[in-house]
Amino acid sequence: MKLSDRVAKATSILAVTKQMGVYPYFRPIAKSWGSEVEIGGKRLIMIGSNDYLGLSHEPEVMEASAKAVTAWGTGPGGSRFLSGNMTIHLELEERLAAFVGKKKAVLHVTGFSTNLGALGTLLASTDMALFDRESHASIIEGVRVTKARMATFAHNDVASAGRKIASHLKTEGAGVFLVTEGIFSMSGDIAPMDKLAALKDAHPGISIYLDDAHGLGVLGQGGRGSANHFGVTSKVDYIMGTFSKAFASIGGFLASDDGDVIEYVRHQSRTQIFSAALPAGNTAAVLASLSIVERDPGRIERLRKIIARMRQGYREIGLAVTESVSPIIPIHIGSDEKAFLFSQELMEEGIFALPAIYPAVPRGGALIRTAFMSTHTPAQLDRVLEVLDKMARKHRIRVADMAEDQARAKADGEEAYQAQTAKQRQSFL
Ligand SMILES: Cc1ncc(COP(=O)(O)O)c(C=O)c1O
Incomplete structure (x- = not known):
């Protein structure tokens, strides 16, 4: 498809949502207090952030970041390979490896x-x-x-993964x-x-690579992540x-027990060699966040209590919620249009949460992604539940409403089908 056609196609969808006043993305946040933000002069409760431990507004983290900027400046001035390598990078690598239970x-x-x-x-290429x-x-x-070779397995389906490994x-x-x-x-x-x-028991030669973007700081002992949560850290070869998210900054890391592989990645990864280093302010914010997480398990405990409370609250409203300890709780909506409208109405009620639509989720599976932070106050959480209760009824997204609507649609379809076949039979006769 020509660029102009692709642009026209994409912008026409955007234009419709903008015209309807329900376009939800790229909202300019004027101020942030962590669990609340200001948009268009209005203060909203934030339930769409990945700042799960609320550390990005923690004074100790902000001060550490500011101090590092004073010491090293705002930008790194180059890639780590050349002129941007700082002592705090090395310190952070060591601390992270120890935190997730890997050597390097x-x-x-x-x-x-x-x-x-x-x-x-x-x-x-042979992998x-x-x-x-x-x-x-x-x-x-x-x-x-x-x-x-690229292959996928069905979502969280271990048997499906096992079959593909065996054949490859x-x-x-x-x-x-x-x-x-x-x-x-x-x-x-x-x-x-x-x-x-x-799966490694049957296939010891495979490598496991875990992207724990959302698990670190949340799951496992002291927030040490998903591998720790399940007690399988030694079997996971790579933890990314x-x-x-929980570490109040930007940046990322890869950890492994194989120091040679880590050095290989350090020297060969194109996004490492040909990209500037993590700025000092961001690096120091992660170091300070790690110190808080290691020192104060209470913060993670608070998050866990909030997650349990909100999952129970959603269930009492009648929403479909799984048994889980994850801070991300999706509200299943269905159509993209309804998800846009729902998000817009949430904003009007003083709550920030955004829709996830295809391709971020399967087609027809639009949802509102809600996520909770350990710094949400009881009053904020009560307000969220109050608004969701009202809106779930209005938009008929409770489990019972959806089942009733589906049954009605099926019955209507059957009636139409019977009428149609009766008509055809008559014309045939
Ligand atoms: C699972 C997962 N991996 C990787 C990333 C990329 O991380 P970042 O936003 O720090 O670049 C994200 C971000 O949303 C993510 O959700």
Whole structure:
């Protein structure tokens, strides 16, 4: 398709939502207090952020970041390979490796570029990258830049993964990289890391690569992530993480027990070598966040209590909610249009939460992605539940409403079908 046609197609969809006043994206936030933000002069409760521990507004983290800017300046001045390597980068790598239970780690400037650079370096053309069908775009792009064979397995389906591994390993010299997220970014589903890691018992040669962007700081002992949560850290070969979620900054890292591979990635990852270093202010914010997480488990405990409370609250409203300890709780809506409208009405009620539509979620599976932070106050959470209760009834998204509507649609369809066939029979006679 020509560029002008692609532009016209994309902008016509945007224009419709803008015209309807329900366009939800790129909203300019004028001020942020963490769990609340100001948009268009209105203060909103934020339930769409990945700042799960609320550390980005923690004075200790902000002060550490400001101090580092004073010491090193605002920009790194180059790639780490050349002129941008700072002592705090090395300190952070050591601290992160120890935190996730691995020997070595290497930083990248974002989480996206970590997946892009690390997968792009680790995979050879004879390998198969086998990843969960709901994997993040950065995983897919990381695999795409290699010549490795790409294969997917059904979402969180260990048997499906096992079958694909078995068939690929029949090829001589073939390697398999099993890639998954710890907590999936849109659905909030938790990967069964224990069962995925157990695939190594039957296939010891495979490597497991865990993108724990949303699991770090949240799951596991002291927030040590999804592998720790399931007690399988030693079986997971590569743990990738981001600082843009619980660690109050931006940046990412890859950790492994194989120091040689980490050095290889450090020297070969294109997004490491050909991209500037993580700025000092961001690096120091992660170091300060790590110190708080290690010192104060109460913050994670508070988040866990909030997650349990909100999941129970959603259930009492009648929304479809799974048994989970994930801070991401999707509200299932269905059509894109309804999700846009729902998000807009939430804003009008003083709540910020955005829709996820295809391709971020399967077609027809639009949802409102809500996510909770350990700094949400009881009053904010009460207000969220009050508004959701009212809106769930109005938009008929409670489990019972949806079942009733589906049954009615089916009955209406059947009636129309009977009428149609009766008409056809008559015309035939
Ligand atoms: C699962 C997952 N991996 C990687 C990334 C990329 O991380 P970053 O935003 O830090 O670049 C994200 C970000 O949304 C993510 O959800």
